[in-house]
Amino acid sequence: MAESHDIAVHAEHDHKPHGWRRWVFATNHKDIGTMYLIAAGTMFLIGGLAAMAIRAQLFKSGMKLFDPAMFNSLTTMHGLIMIFGAIMPSWVGLANWMIPMQIGAPDMALPRLNNLSFWILPFAFTLMIASFFVPGGAVAGGWTMYPPLMQQFGDSFPMLIFAIHLMGISSILGAINIVVTIMNLRAPGMSLLRMPLFVWTWLITAYLLIAVMPVLAGAVTMQLTDHFFGTSFFNAAGGGDPVLFLHVFWFFGHPEVYILILPAFGVISEIIPTFSRKPLFGYEAMVYATASIAFLSFIVWGHHMFTVGMPVAAQMFFMLSTMLIAVPTGVKVFNWTATMWRGSLSFEPPMLFAIAFLFLFSIGGFSGLMLALVPSDYQYHGTYFVVAHFHYVLVPGAVFAIFGAVYYWLPKWCGRMYDMRLAKWHFWLSVIFVNVLFFPQHFLGLAGMPRRIPDYAPQFTDWNMVSSIGGFIFGASQVLFPYIVWKCVRSGKPVEANSPWDGAHGLEWELPSPAPYHSWTTPPSAAVLAHGAEH
Amino acid sequence: MAPNIEGEAPPGAQSAGRRDARGLTARQRRNVRITTWVASLIALAFYIGFIVLTVSRAHR
Ligand code: HEM
Numbered sequence: 001m002a003e004s005h006d007i008a009v010h011a012e013h014d015h016k017p018h019g020w021r022r023w024v025f026a027t028n029h030k031d032i033g034t035m036y037l038i039a040a041g042t043m044f045l046i047g048g049l050a051a052m053a054i055r056a057q058l059f060k061s062g063m064k065l066f067d068p069a070m071f072n073s074l075t076t077m078h079g080l081i082m083i084f085g086a087i088m089p090s091w092v093g094l095a096n097w098m099i100p101m102q103i104g105a106p107d108m109a110l111p112r113l114n115n116l117s118f119w120i121l122p123f124a125f126t127l128m129i130a131s132f133f134v135p136g137g138a139v140a141g142g143w144t145m146y147p148p149l150m151q152q153f154g155d156s157f158p159m160l161i162f163a164i165h166l167m168g169i170s171s172i173l174g175a176i177n178i179v180v181t182i183m184n185l186r187a188p189g190m191s192l193l194r195m196p197l198f199v200w201t202w203l204i205t206a207y208l209l210i211a212v213m214p215v216l217a218g219a220v221t222m223q224l225t226d227h228f229f230g231t232s233f234f235n236a237a238g239g240g241d242p243v244l245f246l247h248v249f250w251f252f253g254h255p256e257v258y259i260l261i262l263p264a265f266g267v268i269s270e271i272i273p274t275f276s277r278k279p280l281f282g283y284e285a286m287v288y289a290t291a292s293i294a295f296l297s298f299i300v301w302g303h304h305m306f307t308v309g310m311p312v313a314a315q316m317f318f319m320l321s322t323m324l325i326a327v328p329t330g331v332k333v334f335n336w337t338a339t340m341w342r343g344s345l346s347f348e349p350p351m352l353f354a355i356a357f358l359f360l361f362s363i364g365g366f367s368g369l370m371l372a373l374v375p376s377d378y379q380y381h382g383t384y385f386v387v388a389h390f391h392y393v394l395v396p397g398a399v400f401a402i403f404g405a406v407y408y409w410l411p412k413w414c415g416r417m418y419d420m421r422l423a424k425w426h427f428w429l430s431v432i433f434v435n436v437l438f439f440p441q442h443f444l445g446l447a448g449m450p451r452r453i454p455d456y457a458p459q460f461t462d463w464n465m466v467s468s469i470g471g472f473i474f475g476a477s478q479v480l481f482p483y484i485v486w487k488c489v490r491s492g493k494p495v496e497a498n499s500p501w502d503g504a505h506g507l508e509w510e511l512p513s514p515a516p517y518h519s520w521t522t523p524p525s526a527a528v529l530a531h532g533a534e535h
Numbered sequence: 536m537a538p539n540i541e542g543e544a545p546p547g548a549q550s551a552g553r554r555d556a557r558g559l560t561a562r563q564r565r566n567v568r569i570t571t572w573v574a575s576l577i578a579l580a581f582y583i584g585f586i587v588l589t590v591s592r593a594h595r
């Protein structure tokens with residue numbers, strides 16, 4: 001491994017710009033990745049505080065912590081902050097850190113654009129959060145922003161739309177950068193079907209982003225002109241149609257949920273082989289399954305609006321296309337399980353989060369299938385059952401995968417190992433209390449408790465209390481995570497080897513730890529490539 | 536590799552034959568340009584396409 005030794009030598013004269021200029025003018029993919037992760041972590045904290053407030057208000061029937069308008073602002077902003085501020089930027093941060101290292105590239109293809117994509121975000125986030133403090137309070141019509149309700153808020157309405165535009169531009173630019181990087185900067189020999197699955201899933205995610213973020217931008221622009229410039233795209237009085245907004249929004253919205261989860265699939269596909277000490281079962285099937293899911297995600301949007309009054313034929317189409325997604329998703333779950341089968345398993349924190357993902361994401365998949373059935377959805381729609389569904393896919397799904405990814409790659413980033421014992425505490429507290437938090441919401445939904453209400457009939461109290469207690473403990477235990485990361489970066493035990501995980505394959509593990517500021521300034525040789533080969 | 540703000544090339548980049556300061560070959564630079572254009576135009580097409588589609592469906 002002479003090559004990685006050469007790189008180690010280079011690493012010693014890494015020229016980093018110093019001080020604030022290193023960050024404000026950053027063009028280095030690792031620096032930008034770090035900034036994304038810090039920004040996302042901050043938004044997780046703010047969105048998490050909103051969640052705690054929501055669970056406090058719902059602790060029992062008759063609570064009067066917030067007035068109803070404020071409560072609705074809290075749920076709306078919680079959703080928007082977590083989706084656009086926390087999960088999406090986390091994935092972009094991980095993409096920045098990992099994709100160049102994994103494909104043997106020196107950096108992202110468009111480093112200055114990369115800087116712009118990131119630096120748009122603090123302004124967007126500030127605008128979004130500042131909308132809490134304008135007269136009338138933050139937008140309170142739900143993260144889906146349906147008209148005409150959405151049109152009834154004060155200054156927070158244009159502020160939110162401008163923030164969405166900014167975040168959309170940032171995502172589109174980031175996605176373009178990722179596509180361009182993956183298509184053009186792979187090291188010689190890194191053919192498409194040799195790419196690690198995190199790179200594959202991100203490539204497909206980036207295409208989804210390029211296609212649907214402009215649709216969201218268009219949808220909110222049209223609301224803006226309806227409100228301020230007298231158009232009537234969605235205004236029935238002027239000949240428009242509010243239901244059209246739902247179509248446009250969900251044409252974005254369903255692919256969006258896969259934007260949140262496909263990179264998670266990639267991470268899980270990296271972690272499970274490492275800690276099973278076996279190659280991924282069915283690599284190519286995984287790639288094709290990801291592509292099929294992405295394709296199908298464009299033709300299922302109607303399942304979010306079965307109850308608006310659409311023709312039965314349309315309901316059947318959306319129901320069947322939705323159920324079809326279970327096939328490639330099943331292929332994935334099967335392949336992960338088969339990878340572990342007879343593997344030499346060990347249970348370090350990344351693997352723990354990956355295994356929890358496998359079980360708990362599947363619960364979300366099953367409740368999704370229930371919601372996909374038109375007759376049952378008439379019953380469940382607009383209830384806590386939907387809330388339970390999407391929190392299962394998003395929290396022990398996407399968020400656990402983010403934790404898993406950080407616990408997997410952090411030793412590579414900083415050349416130090418984190419406190420395993422604390423990380424396992426973080427895992428066990430999270431995995432237990434995420435279920436206490438969200439599982440009862442299935443019961444509440446089936447019993448008829450509507451979502452987005454600040455108060456409820458007394459018979460729903462018991463499970464709400466359980467859910468809130470689960471929420472408080474889950475929330476409190478997340479404090480461990482930044483502490484573990486901070487402690488690791490400051491004073492973790494140095495990792496001497498290129499890889500702390502004996503079963504790990506992939507080019508990132510051919511670089512020394514900590515990863516040098518400039519990685520792969522000369523492309524990896526065929527020997528390094530073969531040594532790092534995934535399968 | 537991106538030149539950092541001082542515009543200096545990363546170590547090792549120049550020594551790699553025909554590669555420029557960012558470590559890219561001429562062919563890669565051209566392909567980066569083409570791919571960027573194509574991806575941007577796709578995004579623009581979806582933006583305009585969906586507004587036009589909405590107008591045509593809303594006012595029938
Ligand atoms: C296994 C595949 C899945 C199926 C069959 C499915 C199905 C559905 C259906 C039918 C609904 C509408 C329920 C209603 O409003 O009545 C829904 C809502 C939702 N799903 Fe899924 N889903 C799946 C996976 C996912 C994934 C992977 C995510 C995100 C990572 C996700 C996130 C959401 C969200 C956020 C909503 C609620 C949107 C809202 O109304 O606020 N779903 N899902």
Ligand SMILES: [Cu+2]
Pocket residue numbers: 253254257300301303304
């Ligand atoms: Cu959907």
